[in-house]
Amino acid sequence: MAVATAAALLAALGGALWLVSRRFVGSRAQRLHGHGDPALMHGKTVLITGANSGLGRATAAELLRLGARVIMGCRDRARAEEAAGQLRRELAQAAGPAPDAGGAGELIVKELDLASLRSVRAFCQELLQEEPRLDVLINNAGIFQCPYMKTEDGFEMQFGVNHLGHFLLTHLLLGLLKSSAPSRIVVVSSKLYKYGDINFEDLNSEQSYNKSFCYSRSKLANILFTRELARRLEGTNVTVNVLHPGIVRTNLGRHIHIPLLARPLFSLVSWAFFKSPLEGAQTSIYLASSPEVEGVSGRYFGDCKEEELLPKAMDESVARKLWDISEVMVGILK
Numbered sequence: 001m002a003v004a005t006a007a008a009l010l011a012a013l014g015g016a017l018w019l020v021s022r023r024f025v026g027s028r029a030q031r032l033h034g035h036g037d038p039a040l041m042h043g044k045t046v047l048i049t050g051a052n053s054g055l056g057r058a059t060a061a062e063l064l065r066l067g068a069r070v071i072m073g074c075r076d077r078a079r080a081e082e083a084a085g086q087l088r089r090e091l092a093q094a095a096g097p098a099p100d101a102g103g104a105g106e107l108i109v110k111e112l113d114l115a116s117l118r119s120v121r122a123f124c125q126e127l128l129q130e131e132p133r134l135d136v137l138i139n140n141a142g143i144f145q146c147p148y149m150k151t152e153d154g155f156e157m158q159f160g161v162n163h164l165g166h167f168l169l170t171h172l173l174l175g176l177l178k179s180s181a182p183s184r185i186v187v188v189s190s191k192l193y194k195y196g197d198i199n200f201e202d203l204n205s206e207q208s209y210n211k212s213f214c215y216s217r218s219k220l221a222n223i224l225f226t227r228e229l230a231r232r233l234e235g236t237n238v239t240v241n242v243l244h245p246g247i248v249r250t251n252l253g254r255h256i257h258i259p260l261l262a263r264p265l266f267s268l269v270s271w272a273f274f275k276s277p278l279e280g281a282q283t284s285i286y287l288a289s290s291p292e293v294e295g296v297s298g299r300y301f302g303d304c305k306e307e308e309l310l311p312k313a314m315d316e317s318v319a320r321k322l323w324d325i326s327e328v329m330v331g332i333l334k
């Protein structure tokens, strides 16, 4: 009896130690970019969608630290101002009492609801009036496996926000990106694209709704969009690349219900195995700032390295058809 209890205790202790060591070894193994050059992004303007939370917030913090002027495109002004305030305080603390030597960047909050084409248009109109240049656009905002909902314009929410809202945003900002070239577009997708398909006959999921399928479909659309855009941008010095961040501890799972009793276990597992937002944001930061990817376009990245795509994400005819239909859906007339 005593032996069994001791064995159980030892196993539990061993398990806990293993989790802790995994956690710390895991974070050390992450490549942290840009730490060598605090002025890498000096003089550059970066727009990040969904920058008040998770990966977007971590990306904003790091690019700010590298000297960028960071525009946070967020749907909720109060949440965005709160995040911006925290980021400014963290930056000031990191700089310490010494006067600002490196010239850290600047944060600007702007309202952008990707579930509303009217909001996307108003946002871009203001941005184009106020900003003389745009060096990097990071299409980061996303919504994950929500119940069936429609955007203001009647699109299925995940396709509408993750793909169509960003499609219109990118279209409206492309002129400014071109005049600021060399410039970059970074698209945040997910490995879950593998379980999606572009079912052209029901893009708004009016016939049936499967929230996992729709998330995957929107993330596949992110990749097809990137590849078609890269093709269209050849010779402009505007590059566009897409990435998956891995599994990251963020607010993305807000629509996923975890039973009360399972929550402590979920927290432990996510603490031990999921990336922190800063770890997860490394590939976004890399693609936005590293000289290593100067001129590289149309590629898919994970952990700051190029990765292969399934054939369905490289299908040029599907990419073109999706592009044409997206233009009609967001009302771009040629």
Ligand SMILES: NC(=O)c1ccc[n+]([C@@H]2O[C@H](COP(=O)([O-])OP(=O)(O)OC[C@H]3O[C@@H](n4cnc5c(N)ncnc54)[C@H](OP(=O)(O)O)[C@@H]3O)[C@@H](O)[C@H]2O)c1
Binding pocket: 049, 050, 051, 052, 053, 054, 055, 056, 073, 074, 075, 076, 079, 112, 113, 114, 115, 116, 140, 141, 142, 143, 144, 161, 188, 189, 190, 191, 244, 245, 246, 247, 248, 249, 250, 251, 252, 253
């Ligand atoms: N976390 C992961 O494991 C993981 C894995 C693969 C891919 N990703 C991708 O990473 C990206 C960032 O997600 P995250 O994990 O950082 O999640 P998060 O913490 O939930 O952040 C998502 C951001 O998107 C914003 N957003 C949602 N709907 C919006 C809308 N209609 N208009 C404007 N902004 C909107 C959110 O704003 P509010 O705060 O106002 O809601 C939030 O700022 C997403 O594209 C996601 O698909 C994440």
Ligand SMILES: *[C@@H]1O[C@H](CO)[C@@H](O)[C@H](O)[C@H]1NC(C)=O
Binding pocket: 195, 196, 210, 211, 212, 213, 216
């Ligand atoms: C929903 O979609 C996912 C991913 O495409 C699939 O694995 C699952 O079987 C689907 N569920 C139903 C009920 O069809």
Ligand SMILES: *[C@@H]1O[C@H](CO)[C@@H](O)[C@H](O)[C@H]1NC(C)=O
Binding pocket: 181, 235, 236, 237
């Ligand atoms: C792209 O950049 C190269 C090298 O800086 C330059 O020679 C070329 O004129 C640029 N092309 C355009 C279209 O801006």
